[in-house]
Amino acid sequence: MRRVIMYSTQNCPYCQIAEKLLRSRGVQHIEKVLIDRNPERRIEMIERTGRRTVPQVYIGQIHVGGYDDLSALDRADGLIPLLEAI
Structure with a gap:
């Protein structure tokens, strides 16, 4: 699976939801860059x-974008193929 990097902050609810979505799609490791x-x-x-x-x-x-972009990609059935396209 491709390397996933997420720029984030410690208390960002959208970051937490994005992480949950990625994990639900099989991502085991997310490199979090805490910009705060x-x-x-x-x-x-x-x-x-x-x-x-x-x-x-x-x-x-x-660059997928933010949570809204990530979620839209998933709804359009584009997230899993992107994650599997190694």
């Missing part, structure tokens, strides 16, 4: 995604 603990990583997230909100999810090199 590492301000330099916040800058990295903004530069990399062009967005300031969390979560920001990457599956491999593909």
Whole structure:
């Protein structure tokens, strides 16, 4: 399964829901980048995604987006194939 990275904060409810969705689709390891603990990583997230909100999810090199984007991808039956496309 591809590497999943999620830019997050410690108390973000959307991050928790995104993690729950990913785990329900078989993701065992999520590399969480806590931008509230590492301000330099916040800058990295903004530069990399062009967005300031969390979560920001990457599956491999593909920027999926935030929770709404992740959820929409799942509803369109695109999440599992993306996770399996190694």
